[in-house]
Amino acid sequence: GNSVTQMEGPVTLSEEAFLTINCTYTATGYPSLFWYVQYPGEGLQLLLKATKADDKGSNKGFEATYRKETTSFHLEKGSVQVSDSAVYFCALGARAGNMLTFGGGTRLMVKP
Amino acid sequence: GAVVSQHPSRVICKSGTSVKIECRSLDFQATTMFWYRQFPKKSLMLMATSNEGSKATYEQGVEKDKFLINHASLTLSTLTVTSAHPEDSSFYICSAGDGSNTGELFFGEGSRLTVL
Numbered sequence: 001g002n003s004v005t006q007m008e009g010p011v012t013l014s015e016e017a018f019l020t021i022n023c024t025y026t027a028t029g030y031p032s033l034f035w036y037v038q039y040p041g042e043g044l045q046l047l048l049k050a051t052k053a054d055d056k057g058s059n060k061g062f063e064a065t066y067r068k069e070t071t072s073f074h075l076e077k078g079s080v081q082v083s084d085s086a087v088y089f090c091a092l093g094a095r096a097g098n099m100l101t102f103g104g105g106t107r108l109m110v111k112p
Numbered sequence: 113g114a115v116v117s118q119h120p121s122r123v124i125c126k127s128g129t130s131v132k133i134e135c136r137s138l139d140f141q142a143t144t145m146f147w148y149r150q151f152p153k154k155s156l157m158l159m160a161t162s163n164e165g166s167k168a169t170y171e172q173g174v175e176k177d178k179f180l181i182n183h184a185s186l187t188l189s190t191l192t193v194t195s196a197h198p199e200d201s202s203f204y205i206c207s208a209g210d211g212s213n214t215g216e217l218f219f220g221e222g223s224r225l226t227v228l
Contacts, residue, residue: 034216043118043205043222044156089155093216099146100207100217104155 002027006090006103013080013110021075021106023064023090032093033057033066033073034100039086047075047088080110114140114210118220125196126228133191133223135206141186142208146217147179150203162189196227 006023013019025033032051036044048057053068062077073090090103115138125131135145143164148156160181161169168181178200180192189208193200203224207217 032216036219041222041224044207044219046216046218049216099161102156107153 002031002092002094002101004090004092004101004103006088006106008104009087009107011106011108013108015082015110015112016079017110019075019077019080019084019108021088021090021108023073023075023103025071025073025090025092027071027092027094029094033064034091034093035062035064035073035075036089036091036102037086038089038105044089080108082110082112084108085110114138114208114218116142116206116208116218116220118206118223120223121221122224122226124226124228127197128195130192130194131196131225133193133204133206133225135189135191135208135220137187137208137210137218140208140210142189142210143186145183145189145206145208147181147189147191148205148207150205150222156205159191164189193225196225198227201225201227 004025034049035047037047038044048059050057050066056065064073064075087105087107089105092101117136119134145162147159149159150156158171159174162181162183164183170176183189203222205222207219
């Protein structure tokens, strides 16, 4: 079956530090990959996505590249801000049925 | 992008009462919606898949008589927590796809249920 593994948190960084949150997956077929962000007390928001191998998703300074050879979709940001503090979920989507498989989530805390 | 709205965002109820949470797709039709439950500092647990005009499909371990799901129209699914108990207190999130083939889901804002 499909599964997503992401690094456990919390990840604590100082403002302007470089961020990497690792995400690897196992899947049959050719899934789409997503990063969702959840701010405190809120639902999930799509941060970025990639629908095929070698695609790079980007948004708000965050980037992730769909690497089929390493089955990875690591999230990166060059310079984090306090407002980036949130929980980040890596997810895998099968093309049919819109079913998403989530990783366990990684809490990011950015200190001034 | 597509918008999914949940209501209420917060609800407090007494033990033994029932609570209904609504999930609406505002600008698209959703034949399928998903209900998740999230425990504090944990990931999302899929509870059930809500299918318009038919019975919901529940995940293993989820009590279908406790968590009643109704998907009566293409834009509305409801989750009713029946005879709620304190252990039902949680953050409930719904989501829906807009029918595109990317697999992307759009999430509601979540509903925090507190059972006293």
